[in-house]
Amino acid sequence: MDTTAINDVGCNLLKQMKKRKNIIISPLGFSTALAVVHYGANGETAKQLETVLQVSNGSLLPNSLTFILNEVENWRRSCRCNYKMLQDILGHKNDDDSHGGEMKYAKSSASLFLERIFKRGQIILNHDSYNVKEVSKISHQIKGHFFKVSVGLFCSSDIHLSNQYHTQMAKIYHGTFECIRCEDDMDAYRAINKWVKRRSMKRITSTVSERAVRSFDNFFVITTLSFNCRWEYQFSKGNTTTGYFYEKIGKSHRVKMMKSCGWRLRHMHERQLGFEILELPYECSTLSMYIMMPYDIVSLDTIEKHLTGANINQWILKLRPKQVDLTMPRFGLKHIYNMNDIIKAMGATSLFHHKLADLSGITTEKDCCLARFIHSLSITLDEYGTTAMNGRQRKASRVRVTPPTSNVKFTVDHPFIYFICEKQFGCMLYLGRLYHPS
Numbered sequence: 001m002d003t004t005a006i007n008d009v010g011c012n013l014l015k016q017m018k019k020r021k022n023i024i025i026s027p028l029g030f031s032t033a034l035a036v037v038h039y040g041a042n043g044e045t046a047k048q049l050e051t052v053l054q055v056s057n058g059s060l061l062p063n064s065l066t067f068i069l070n071e072v073e074n075w076r077r078s079c080r081c082n083y084k085m086l087q088d089i090l091g092h093k094n095d096d097d098s099h100g101g102e103m104k105y106a107k108s109s110a111s112l113f114l115e116r117i118f119k120r121g122q123i124i125l126n127h128d129s130y131n132v133k134e135v136s137k138i139s140h141q142i143k144g145h146f147f148k149v150s151v152g153l154f155c156s157s158d159i160h161l162s163n164q165y166h167t168q169m170a171k172i173y174h175g176t177f178e179c180i181r182c183e184d185d186m187d188a189y190r191a192i193n194k195w196v197k198r199r200s201m202k203r204i205t206s207t208v209s210e211r212a213v214r215s216f217d218n219f220f221v222i223t224t225l226s227f228n229c230r231w232e233y234q235f236s237k238g239n240t241t242t243g244y245f246y247e248k249i250g251k252s253h254r255v256k257m258m259k260s261c262g263w264r265l266r267h268m269h270e271r272q273l274g275f276e277i278l279e280l281p282y283e284c285s286t287l288s289m290y291i292m293m294p295y296d297i298v299s300l301d302t303i304e305k306h307l308t309g310a311n312i313n314q315w316i317l318k319l320r321p322k323q324v325d326l327t328m329p330r331f332g333l334k335h336i337y338n339m340n341d342i343i344k345a346m347g348a349t350s351l352f353h354h355k356l357a358d359l360s361g362i363t364t365e366k367d368c369c370l371a372r373f374i375h376s377l378s379i380t381l382d383e384y385g386t387t388a389m390n391g392r393q394r395k396a397s398r399v400r401v402t403p404p405t406s407n408v409k410f411t412v413d414h415p416f417i418y419f420i421c422e423k424q425f426g427c428m429l430y431l432g433r434l435y436h437p438s
Contacts, residue, residue, distance in 0.1 A: 038053065041357075151173065153179045154180050207222065233260070239259040248415075277291065289381075336375075
C-alpha cells in the first residue's frame, strides 16, 4: 500500500463526510487500523476492505518500497551505521526474508516505518559506529516533535483470539497495535476510555458511552493519534489580533487571527480550480502543513471534487518560494467519529454484519463481526505550532521577517482545506476542512 493510496483513502473519507463542516481525519491512522482488520479477514470481507484501502491483488506491499529502501540506504551511508542496525530498524533479518509474505506486510506498514524513522536519531545514538555531525543534525530535527498512531482491538474475554494473529500484529505494528480483552460491558466502557485517554496523551478523555458498549460481544476497533510539532517560523503573540472569519456569505465569527510579515514560504495559484496553496513548514524538516485556500467562499466543494492523492502531489510540486504576508486563525478541533456507515459507503458492508463478516483470521468463532470502528483525534493550531497532545510550549525562537515589498497576501478568513504531510514519502498524517475556527 503506497502513500498515494493512503492519501486517496483520506480524500475519499473527506468526500464521504461532506455533511460535516469542521473535519479532522488521519489518512495514515485510518488506513493502519483497517489494515489491522484486513490481516484477519478472509473471503468477501477481505476483498471489500481491499477496495476501501485502494489495494489490488490482496497485497499490501507498497509500490514505492524500492524507493523507500533506497532512501533509507542513502541515509544509512550518510550516518555510517552498520547494515545490521538498519535491518533492525526496518524489522527484517535479510534480503531473502524481505520478500516473504509476512515480512512484506511488515515493511509495508506505514505506521511502523514512520514510527521507526522518526526515532532513528535515538536509535543511532545508542550505537557505537556513527557520524557525530550527521546524528546531531538528525536528533535536532526529531527532538521535541512527536507523532504516533495507536490502534486498539477490544473484544469480549469470551471470544477466543487466534494466537498467530495476536503475535503477528504485535510483531508487525510494534507498539502501534494493542489487543484488550474485556470481561463485561462496564469493563469495556472503562477500558476503551482509559486506553484512548492514555494513547492521546489525555487530549481525549471520553470516547464511548455506556450505552455504546451495551451487550459487548463483538469487536471494537479504536484508532487515535498523538502529534506535536512546532512551526519552523513561529508567530509572535504580540501580532495576534481579533478579526473576522466568514463561514458563508452573511455569517461571520470573531476569532483570534495570527499574523506574520515577509516570511519566505512556498506558494502557488491553481487558477483553473480557483484556489491557492501555502506550505507552512514545521521545525522538524520532514513535516509541513499545507493550506488550500479558495478564492471565494463558495468554491470549497469544487476543490474537494478534484482532491486526490495524485493531484495533491502535482500541486505540491508546483509550489515556489515567495515572500508572504500571512494572516490565519488559531483553531482547535476534537472529534470522535463512529466510522461504521462511512466504511460501508466506501464498499465494506459485510464487515459489520454478524452473518456475513469473515474474520476467521482473528477468531475461529462464528457470527463475529466489527461492532464499532471509532476514529478519535484532536488538533490545536496556535502561534507555536500544532499539537494533538498535552505538552509544554516554548517561546517563539525564530521568526523570519523581511521588509514588505511586493509580498503575496495570504489571508485565511473563510473555509479552507488543510493537511499535514510527511514530505519524504508524501504521506498525509492529517487531512481536514475548517468552516469556522471555534
